[in-house]
Structures are given as C-alpha cells and as structure tokens.
Amino acid sequence: MPPLTPPLIPSAAALVLAAGNSSRLGQPKQLLVYQGETLLHRAVRTAxxxxxxxxxxxxxxxxxxxxxxxxxxxxxxxxxxxxxxGMGASIRAGLAALGPAATAVLVMSSDQPLITAGQLAELARHQQATGAPAVAAAYADAFGIPALFTASALADLHNIRPEQGAKPLLARYGPALALVPLPDAAFDVDTPAAYQALLDR
Structure with a gap:
C-alpha cells in the first residue's frame, strides 16, 4: 500500500504499542474488529x-x-x-528492535481506532514547521500519544523508565513541546461500553 502522505522527516519510524492484557475490557482489545479489521491491523495500516x-x-x-x-x-x-x-518497557523494547537507523519515532497505541493517516502525517508536518523536539496529540484539555519524538528527543525516550508512560516524558519539554489538535485521540477502547460506542458509530 503506498503511503498517502510521505512523512517530511526522513527515517521516521512508528512503534505501535499492543502489549497490554486488556484487563478492563475482559478480552484482547487489539483483536476487536471494527469495520472489517482488528484494531491492531487498523493501527498498523494507518501508520x-x-x-x-x-x-x-x-x-x-x-x-x-x-x-x-x-x-x-x-x-x-x-x-x-x-x-x-509498564508502557516504558514496551517503548524500550520497540526502540531496541528499531536500532539506530530511525531519526524520529512515532509512538502510538493500538486502541485509538478513530485516528487517521492524515492526522498521523500532520504530526510530522507540524514538527517540520516548528522544529519542536516532540509533537503530541492534544485532546480533551490534555495531550499524549500519538506523539512524534525527533532525534533530539530519542535519548530521553531510550531512557524512559519501564513503568513510565509517554505523557510525563512529553511534559518535561514544557513550552518546547508542540501540540496538534487531534480530538479523535481522546477515544480509546478500554471497556465494553467504549467498544459498543465505537460500533454504534
């Protein structure tokens, strides 16, 4: 499948985090089906x-x-x-698999099925426009993943604590952190009610 919008950052890789056991949902959320494909397949295809x-x-x-x-x-x-x-352990495992070739890394989840390819590409475009070390999705008066970490931020990402999520790391950049409004990132599938709401869309 050819990319819709090639990223403006050379060697921009993506980590799709799918390691959890979906304890709140009671079944593997990565394998839930939406519009004919699993949430994990959809996340990878979108990236x-x-x-x-x-x-x-x-x-x-x-x-x-x-x-x-x-x-x-x-x-x-x-x-x-x-x-x-924790999430940090999965991020570190993904980075180890990538090796040193990636000059920027998108960190995303497998349970945000409303995120589009255009929105993910916008993170890279916004980084090119701002020169920010990291660009995060802004939603519901908060920010978090999907988030793009550039070369200047990768050392911090490699040193993330196993129990730490991406948000505290992003917060450390303060005003240097760039934000892209992505209200669809607020919707994740963590409970049976959330999955039903997704199907009802």
Whole structure:
C-alpha cells in the first residue's frame, strides 16, 4: 500500500504499542474488529498509510495471536516479555528492535481506532514547521500519544523508565513541546461500553 502522505522527516519510524492484557475490557482489545479489521491491523495500516517506516508492533500478554493479526502487512513484531512493567518497557523494547537507523519515532497505541493517516502525517508536518523536539496529540484539555519524538528527543525516550508512560516524558519539554489538535485521540477502547460506542458509530 503506498503511503498517502510521505512523512517530511526522513527515517521516521512508528512503534505501535499492543502489549497490554486488556484487563478492563475482559478480552484482547487489539483483536476487536471494527469495520472489517482488528484494531491492531487498523493501527498498523494507518501508520503505514501515513508514510512511517519501519513500523514495529510491540506485543506482550499476547504474541502469536497479534503476529497473526498483522500478517501480510509490512511491519515487524517484537515481543516484550516485561510488558507488565509498564508502557516504558514496551517503548524500550520497540526502540531496541528499531536500532539506530530511525531519526524520529512515532509512538502510538493500538486502541485509538478513530485516528487517521492524515492526522498521523500532520504530526510530522507540524514538527517540520516548528522544529519542536516532540509533537503530541492534544485532546480533551490534555495531550499524549500519538506523539512524534525527533532525534533530539530519542535519548530521553531510550531512557524512559519501564513503568513510565509517554505523557510525563512529553511534559518535561514544557513550552518546547508542540501540540496538534487531534480530538479523535481522546477515544480509546478500554471497556465494553467504549467498544459498543465505537460500533454504534
């Protein structure tokens, strides 16, 4: 599938975090089906369509099932055996799989199915326009992932604590952090009610 909008940052990779056990949902949210595809397949396809490459899927509580869900897509899956330690552990596992080639890394989740390829590409365009070390989605009076970390921020991302999420790291940049309004990022599928709301759309 050719990218819709090639990213303006060379070697901009993507990490799709899919390591959790979906305890609040009661079933693997990565494998829930929306519009004919699993949420994980949709997230990977969206990152690819936005022009990010390579795309690395970080698995955890499930591995074989998630690899099967993205079979046929040009992505790499890496298993994080320490997934229960927190998001930071999965980010570090994904970065280790990427190696030193990536000069910018998009961190995104597999449970934000309303995010579009155009919105992910806008993060890269906004970074080019502002020169910010990191660009995050702004939504519901908050900010967070999907977020793009550039070369100057990758050292911080590599040193993230296992139990730490991306948001505290982004907050450290203060006014240097660039924000792109992405109200669709506020919707994630964490509960049966949220999944039903998604289907009702």
């Amino acid at each position: 690819l369509a936005a022009g990010y490459a390579p795309v690395v899927v970080v698995t955890g509580a499930l591995d074989a099932e998630l690899r099967h869900a993205v079979a046929g897509l040009p992505c790499q899956a890496v298993h994080n055996p320490d997934w229960a330690a």
